Amino acid sequence: MRSDRRGPVRILTVTDANAPIMDHPSTTARTDTHRIVVLVSGTGSNLAALLTAHLAAEYGARVVGVVTDNPNAGGLNLAQDAGIPTAVVNPRDFDTRGEWDAALARAVAVFDPNLVVSAGFMRILGADFLAIFGGRTINTHPALLPSFPGAHGVRDALAHGVRVTGCTLHLVDAGVDTGPIIAQAAVVVEPNDDEETLQERIKTVERELLVDWVGRIARGTLTVTGRHVRIDF
Ligand code: GRF
Numbered sequence: 001m002r003s004d005r006r007g008p009v010r011i012l013t014v015t016d017a018n019a020p021i022m023d024h025p026s027t028t029a030r031t032d033t034h035r036i037v038v039l040v041s042g043t044g045s046n047l048a049a050l051l052t053a054h055l056a057a058e059y060g061a062r063v064v065g066v067v068t069d070n071p072n073a074g075g076l077n078l079a080q081d082a083g084i085p086t087a088v089v090n091p092r093d094f095d096t097r098g099e100w101d102a103a104l105a106r107a108v109a110v111f112d113p114n115l116v117v118s119a120g121f122m123r124i125l126g127a128d129f130l131a132i133f134g135g136r137t138i139n140t141h142p143a144l145l146p147s148f149p150g151a152h153g154v155r156d157a158l159a160h161g162v163r164v165t166g167c168t169l170h171l172v173d174a175g176v177d178t179g180p181i182i183a184q185a186a187v188v189v190e191p192n193d194d195e196e197t198l199q200e201r202i203k204t205v206e207r208e209l210l211v212d213w214v215g216r217i218a219r220g221t222l223t224v225t226g227r228h229v230r231i232d233f
Contacts, residue, residue: 034061034218037113039121040068044075046119046140049207050214051082061218065111067104069123085111091123101126108133117214118172122151125172135224137172138217140210142202144168144184149177154199163189165198167206169213171224180227183213 036054038047047066054062066079067087079086087107094100105128108116118125118139125137143153145168150156157165166186171179185205189198213231220231 033057034114035064035112036061036214036218037065037067037108037111037116038063038075038079039108039116039118040066040073040075041070041122042073042075042120044073044078044120045203046117046207046210047075048078049211050117050119051078051084053211053215059215059218061115061214064113065108067107067111069100069104069121075120097126098128102128105129105132115214115217117210119210124176127174130172130174134173135171138182138214139170139172139177139179140206141168141170141177142199142206144186145170145177145181153177154202155195158189158193158195158198165189165202167202167209169209171229180224180229182217182222182229182231183209185209 036050038050040047047063050063053059063082063084065085065087066075067089068076069089069091071088071090076086076088087110089100089104089107091097091100094103104125108129109132113133114136116133116137118137121139125133130137141149141153143149143157144164144166147162148156148160148165154165164186166184168177168184169182170177171182173179185208187198187202187205216231220233223230223232
């Protein structure tokens with residue numbers, strides 16, 4: 001694990017699955033607020049929405065770290081602008097998928113999160129990661145699961161000719177977008193939609209859904225019974 005500085009925020013780059021976990025200086029203080037780590041691979045518009053929401057004390061959740069597989073992810077800049085510490089765990093730095101997955105788990109563990117939010121994180125979380133964070137890792141997907149799982153949910157729904165699609169927030173399990181569903185929202189497909197226009201409309205709805213339900217999870221108690229998720233306040 002090496003550490004460097006980009007602007008005011010220290011960046012951890014994890015390149016060794018066995019490196020000791022170091023406490024991040026700015027993340028050691030615990031409070032009652034739910035601690036969230038956000039996993040991103042790209043632009044980070046969902047992350048941006050969470051970074052706005054967490055500014056309100058009554059939101060009940062705080063983004064304490066952002067972890068990415070992509071050293072060029074736009075989400076890294078958003079995090080750094082917001083003063084949130086980041087870690088890069090690039091699969092290219094590891095010999096096997098398992099080593100990368102273990103290193104990812106260790107990088108997230110540094111932040112001691114209550115909840116891990118995969119928001120535009122374009123990789124499958126593996127056994128080592130889920131052994132630690134299963135049951136408290138959620139993912140946002142741009143389709144109405146169980147239809148159109150995988151990396152191209154918007155494109156696949158459009159190609160199938162559906163008239164309504166949307167987004168799904170779900171718990172992460174070992175499958176691809178198969179975990180118990182927390183919340184969904186529908187988006188109507190317009191006759192002239194292409195992948196880009198539809199994706200933009202989905203992302204607008206998706207951000208609202210994500211912010212709303214992450215707050216509910218933080219302020220409530222989440223129970224999973226079989227495939228059924230319940231949040232009590
Ligand atoms: C979201 O639509 C997410 O569901 C999908 O990729 C998009 C990420 O967007 N997997 P962003 O990086 O949060 O802008």
